[in-house]
Ligand code: BDR
């Protein structure tokens with residue numbers, strides 16, 4: 164089986180961190196070309212250094228990390244320390260990263276890689292879509308070599324940061340608008356799905372029992388992130404971002420369908436909402452495959468089995 168060329172754009176974030184570890188644990192499936200960081204859950208300086216800390220934890224020092232955009236395209240910056248803590252990966256307790264970020268800007272890396280890659284590249288997006296939108300704006304030719312974009316963001320139903328909007332879309336709706344209108348094959352993994360991926364105590368215990376450094380860091384992060392989610396939303400830790408990587412590894416865990424999705428960029432109570440035309444009322448062609456259901460036990464079995472493959476560490 165040939166390996167899928169993959170770039171992960173992220174804003175770690177505890178759930179981004181778990182998603183990165185899941186991607187690191189799949190070297191036979193993914194040719195991981197790079198990780199690009201964007202401002203989101205916490206400011207860019209933290210998201211990019213967190214990505215490098217997780218790279219060290221995952222034992223993949225060769226994967227380059229690029230810092231991208233420090234703010235959204237148009238709106239004022241918004242962060243989520245309330246859910247992720249001051250560092251974004253509170254609970255992980257990781258040392259300083261071994262190696263610096265690459266010198267190139269993430270948007271330039273995306274453009275150059277997409278223009279030169281010998282086969283189409285998959286883009287997994289785990290944060291606000293600023294880097295990806297700017298790459299598309301900078302050189303629309305990148306679209307020709309995009310195999311697909313798989314984005315954690317949005318919801319058919321209600322939001323998590325406002326009544327209407329999910330965080331990644333709300334944090335840069337104008338970028339999301341560019342990406343959803345670009346015409347690239349797009350899979351949207353929204354809250355409808357990710358709220359089925361709850362790290363319950365038995366699921367966390369199965370990971371803790373691995374007894375490795377990555378497993379300890381994952382459980383440390385998810386204990387804390389779960390407590391904050393419980394306080395804010397009355398449910399345990401939703402593993403939003405790992406759903407993106409799980410979809411790429413094992414799509415039969417998910418169900419979804421094609422539909423038209425518009426991003427609301429008008430000021431008002433629906434700012435940042437993904438308006439999902441579930442019933443095809445607009446008559447306009449679909450622009451996304453929207454996932455709706457997850458086999459949660461299968462998802463956690465995949466995650467636990469893959470985390471067990473990472474180097475045990477100290
Ligand atoms: C998304 O927002 C962030 O808080 C998480 O990392 C995830 O990407 C969920 O709304």
Ligand code: CA
Pocket residue numbers: 173174175176178179203204289290404
């Ligand atoms: Ca994220």
